[in-house]
Amino acid sequence: MSVLFRTAPTVERRDWGGPWTHDIPSPADAGSGSTRLSQFDALQVAAVVACVGLRSGAFAQLPLKAYRDVNGVATPLDIQPLLMTSPSDSTVPSVWKTQMSISRDLWGFALGYITAFDRSMYPTQVEWFDPTKITSSSDGGRIVWKLSGQELDPSMVVHVPSRWVLPGNPVGMSPLEYSGLVDLSKRAQNFGRDWFRNGAVPSSILYSDATLTSVEADGILAKMKERWGRRQPAVIGAGMKYEAVSVNANESQFLETCRQAANDVAISFNMPPEKIGAAIAGNSITYANREQNQQQYLTDSINPDLVVVQESLDRHSPRGTYCKFSTGAFLRSDLAARYAAHEIGIRSRFLTPNEARALEEMGPLPGGDTFPAVAPAPATTRSLEAFP
Numbered sequence: 371m372s373v374l375f376r377t378a379p380t381v382e383r384r385d386w387g388g389p390w391t392h393d394i395p396s397p398a399d400a401g402s403g404s405t406r407l408s409q410f411d412a413l414q415v416a417a418v419v420a421c422v423g424l425r426s427g428a429f430a431q432l433p434l435k436a437y438r439d440v441n442g443v444a445t446p447l448d449i450q451p452l453l454m455t456s457p458s459d460s461t462v463p464s465v466w467k468t469q470m471s472i473s474r475d476l477w478g479f480a481l482g483y484i485t486a487f488d489r490s491m492y493p494t495q496v497e498w499f500d501p502t503k504i505t506s507s508s509d510g511g512r513i514v515w516k517l518s519g520q521e522l523d524p525s526m527v528v529h530v531p532s533r534w535v536l537p538g539n540p541v542g543m544s545p546l547e548y549s550g551l552v553d554l555s556k557r558a559q560n561f562g563r564d565w566f567r568n569g570a571v572p573s574s575i576l577y578s579d580a581t582l583t584s585v586e587a588d589g590i591l592a593k594m595k596e597r598w599g600r601r602q603p604a605v606i607g608a609g610m611k612y613e614a615v616s617v618n619a620n621e622s623q624f625l626e627t628c629r630q631a632a633n634d635v636a637i638s639f640n641m642p643p644e645k646i647g648a649a650i651a652g653n654s655i656t657y658a659n660r661e662q663n664q665q666q667y668l669t670d671s672i673n674p675d676l677v678v679v680q681e682s683l684d685r686h687s688p689r690g691t692y693c694k695f696s697t698g699a700f701l702r703s704d705l706a707a708r709y710a711a712h713e714i715g716i717r718s719r720f721l722t723p724n725e726a727r728a729l730e731e732m733g734p735l736p737g738g739d740t741f742p743a744v745a746p747a748p749a750t751t752r753s754l755e756a757f758p
Contacts, residue, residue, distance in 0.1 A: 409476040409502075412546055415555040417632035420646035421639045426471035428672050429679075430464040432695040436687065447691065452486070452494035453683070454693060459485070459495060469498045474532045474675070475639070477501040478543035481515060482528040484686075493686045496528050506541045513540060530682040533674045545638040555631040578610055640671040668697060716742065 412418045434454050437444045458466045473480040481504055482496035505516045513529065515522040531542030546552055582590070590610075632648035642663055676695045684692045712729070715721030724738035 409544075411556060412476060412544075412552045415552055415635070417555060417635035417646055417648060418546065418552065421636060421641055422472055422475045424641070424645055425475060425639065425671065425675070426468040428668075429467040429471040429675075432467075432676070432697060434463075434467070434693055434695055436691055436693050438691050444694070451488070451492075451687070453492075453496070453686075457495055458497055460497060466498075470530060470679070471675075473498060473501050474530060474542065476544055476546075478532045478534065478547065479506075479541050480530040482530075483522075484526050484528060490688065492688055493528065508539070528682070528686060530679055533678050546635070549634075549638055551631060551635050551638060554627075555635065558627045558631055640674075642667055642671075673697075 436447045436451050436454050438447060439445070455463065457463060461469070470480040470482075479501070480498055481501065482498045484493040484495070485497055486493070486495040488494050499517065503518050505519075507514045507516075512524070515524070515527060515529075529541075531540065532544065534543045534545050535541075536543065578587075578590075629648060632646060633643045636643040636646050636648050644663065645667060676697070680693050680695065687693060708730070712721065712726040716723055716726060719741045722739050722741060724734040727734060727738065
């Protein structure tokens with residue numbers, strides 16, 4: 371039996387093929403025999419791809435560091451754990467975080483296999499499972515994980531749920547799972563695809579004075595569609611009459627449906643619709659409110675997930691330490707605004723010059739670790755005319 375299913379770890383490092391060895395089912399097979407959302411159908415919806423891509427990109431660019439509380443101050447560990455700096459042998463840290471984010475957004479959870487431990491038997495490297503091969507069930511409040519039907523050793527896995535966790539179901543779920551938005555979006559996209567696939571005229575009727583066999587009717591129709599497809603005029607013979615019965619795309623509310631569906635997908639992820647180009651009438655993003663929009667995006671769509679990820683990884687960290695994403699780089703404003711903020715911080719004496727330089731990825735200066743001297747307040751004098 372593979373070490374993956376043993377009841378207790380016995381060595382510090384284990385070889386494992388990794389989730390990339392699993393065969394990914396085709397979209398036609400995805401979700402067959404299951405009432406769960408087909409994630410492969412979801413990936414065919416442009417709005418879902420945009421939301422999942424933006425969110426995973428945010429995770430990828432945020433540094434993850436380990437800290438210790440020293441007298442109430444979060445102090446980074448001098449030597450960062452490998453789980454923070456090099457969590458995988460197969461890929462770089464940014465892709466590792468991207469994989470975790472995509473799995474959580476589409477399947478509702480990310481499940482990883484611990485491939486390496488430190489001397490204290492804390493995880494140092496984790497490889498994410500292919501979620502299509504994972505099933506779960508509840509056993510007295512404990513999650514039973516199975517890989518291709520075989521139960522996994524719970525001490526060898528790391529579970530990071532989505533923030534959508536229903537009572538009694540700690541596994542997690544995708545925000546799209548019960549929304550019906552994927553089905554609506556796919557229907558709208560398919561309608562648009564079929565609209566243009568049928569040629570210049572989507573739907574029409576050809577009348578014939580003579581009785582036609584099915585072969586003759588198919589031949590006439592094929593010739594007409596060939597002409598329309600090449601944007602060439604069609605020639606109708608004697609006794610034939612053409613009537614267009616198509617409706618205007620706007621009359622069918624096709625475009626409005628697509629926009630509203632994309633807007634609703636964005637809202638499901640707590641994401642401003644403008645981030646994926648799904649702004650509806652009355653909403654627009656300008657340079658003046660770009661930073662506020664970015665802050666709202668971080669606060670509503672990203673921060674709640676960061677907390678879940680941090681707390682899930684903290685369960686596999688030594689007591690007294692914890693991990694935290696650094697969101698400062700994500701909120702970098704324009705150059706003038708950043709420099710003005712640094713100046714305020716230094717003048718208010720809560721930011722040293724070297725700390726400000728570190729935020730700009732610049733080296734320290736001699737004497738830059740101390741606050742500058744505070745200039746004395748100017749003395750006030752009263753005019754002689756003020757006295758009687």
